[in-house]
Amino acid sequence: LLTDGNGMFLNNNLTSLPAGMTLPLLTNGFNMFRSNNLTSLPAGMTLPLLTNGNGMFLSNNLTSLLTGMTLPLLTNGSNMFRSNNLTSLPTLMTLPLLTNGSSIFYNCSLTSLPTGMTLPLLTDGNGMFLNNNLTSLPAGMTLPLLTNGFNMFRSNNLTSLPAGMTLPLLTNGNGMFLSNNLTSLLTGMTLPLLTNGSNMFRSN
DSSP states (O other), X not given: OOOBOTTTTOSOOOOOOOTTOOOTTOOBOTTTTOSSOOOOOOTTOOOTTOOBOTTTTOSSOOOOOOTTOOOTTOOBOTTTTOSSOOSOOOTTOOOTTOOBOTXXXXXXXXXXXXXXXXXXXXXXXXXXXXXXXXXXXXXXXXXXXXXXXXXXXXXXXXXXXXXXXXXXXXXXXXXXXXXXXXXXXXXXXXXXXXOBOTTTTOOO
């Protein structure tokens, strides 16, 4: 019946969790398993009602996530999977309600993203995919509501951007595409509201 796991197992040395721990009613996972040594999660831990995943699995050693973990209600994913060893994400993880994705996948080893991950409601992408190995982005990822793109895709291997990614509401683009391999920008990318463009396309 647990709904609030705020800091419950924070800063321990857990390497695994009990087989039946699925947390079907959990809504607040803030820092719940942060700073442990988890390498995998129990079968069935899909977290269908989770809305706040801030720092939930930050600084562990996860190499993969469960196929059924789609996180359909997640709104705050700040630092949720930061500093793990993920190379891919579940195919159906699209994060349709995510508004705060700050550093959610920072310092993982992602090489690709799920096709349907378009992030239509995302406003804060601060460091979201910083320091991964992405070579491309999902075709529908246009980020229409994004305002903060600080270091969002920094230090990846992107060669192009999805059609339609014009970033009409972006105000902070500091380091957003720094250290990638972009060869051109989209025709409609005029960045009308940008106030901080420091290092935005540096080293491409």
